[in-house]
Amino acid sequence: MHYQGNIIRPPSEADSIILQVTVGCSHNRCTFCGAYRDPEQKFQIKDEGIIDLDLEFATQYCRKLKTVFLADGDALVIPQQRLLNLFRRIRKELPWVRRISLYANCRSILKRSPNELAALKAAGLGRIYMGLESGCEQVLLEIKKGATAAEMLAAGRRVREAEIFLSVTCLLGIGGTVYSQQHAEDTAAVLSQMQPNQIAVLTLMLLDNTELGRAVHEGRFQLPDQIGLFQELRTMLARLADFRCQFQANHASNYFALAGRLPKDREHFLATIDQALAGTARLKPEWLRGL
Template sequence: MDYQGDIIRPPSEAFSIILQATVGCSHNRCTFCGAYRAPEKIFSVKSWDRLQTDLEFAAQYCRRQTTVFLADGDALALEDTTLTRLLEAIRRQLPWVRRVSAYATCQNIAHKSDAQLKAYRTLGLSRLYMGLESGHDPTLKAIAKGVDSQAMITAGQRVRNAGLFLSVTCLLGIAGVDNSLEHARATAEVLNRMQPQQIAVLTLMLLPNTPLYRMATKGRFLMPDQIGLFQELRTLLAALGPHRTQFHANHASNYFSLSGRLPKDQGQMLATIDRALAGAILLKPETHRGL
């Protein structure tokens, strides 16, 4: 398989066939993200010959893997004809695969029609991972997401209406100290309107190759401390409505693991956060945290 640069994938895709259809991220302006920075990665689309070679490799050597993840940062940036051709090829050459997934930016979802999204679902693309990060408009502007909360809501609802599984990522700490709780409440409000099947909460880690890191070193951005992050998490979780969803705050970046189904496990998870706030649970050492 041809992999250009480090490959980022969701934790739930750990055992998937990773097919790098694009290199980098077509947006690549988010101030907190260091995954696709130049000169290591400049956005490009893999050639069809390269994709075909990788599919032939997977057909021979990946027969035990039943899921495919289309890397890199946003494979949904592919033109409709190319993505359709790729999904058809996966179905034809890897007939045992039961799920194809990909990251998707709000912008790329907006560039697809409802009919196209439904067609991708028919062809096997059944899960999209969308980076919301925050539902707080001033924070979205500050981190250069390029869209506002209403655009995020519309994109999420369209993905769900097309019959695809929607997993949404949120970032603790991304609004800094001053807007921490406003960010948590606004994010919960957006999630309540999106109603994704899965919510994944990560904790911001400042990476040296990012603008946000440079702002922090100059004192222009201040991360909440552990207690502040736990209060932010509690505020977000408590404000989520009764829609059914998987809730995971068990990423390597988090100080402790939290996972359950809403609304069934909401009370139990809130109690766990309260124990963390009281210093009653063992926290992950800084050396064990990562992305």
């Protein structure tokens, strides 16, 4: 495979064919993200000839892998007809593949009409991963996410209406100590209206090569302590409406793991968080946490 720069994928795509069709992120302004900060690495849609070579490689060496993930940060930015042609090539050359997935930001989703998303689903798009991060308007503004809470909600609903599986990521701690509880409450409110198929909760890890990391060193941002992070998670879970979805807070960045289904497992999750708040839960040491 011809990979350029950092290749980022969701944990649930660990057993997928990772087909890099774009390099970097089309937005690349979020203050917390350091994945694509190499000044020499500009965002681009990869040449079709290189993608063809990668597909040829997959036909020979990836026959046991049943899903494809299109990297990098926002493959949905690829023009509609070109993306449809790519899906058709995947289905023709990798006929054993049962699902295609990709990251998509809010803007790229909203640029697609409902009919265009439906066409992508019919061509094989089975899952979209969208980074909500927070439902708090002020937090979204300060982290330079490039979308309002209302736009995030509209994008999520558009994916759901197209009957494409929607996985939404949220970040504990992204509001700092100033907006901690507001972040948790507003995120729960947006998720309750959006009703994604999957919620993935990560914990913010500060990186030196990011604007937010520099803000910490300069005293302009303070990450909540463990108790504050656990309280955010508890508030978020407790305030979620009763809709069916997968819920995961088992990323390497988290201090303890939650994984199951809502609303069925809510009380079990809350009990586990209460143990962490009481200091009786076994927590992951800092050296084992990662992105």
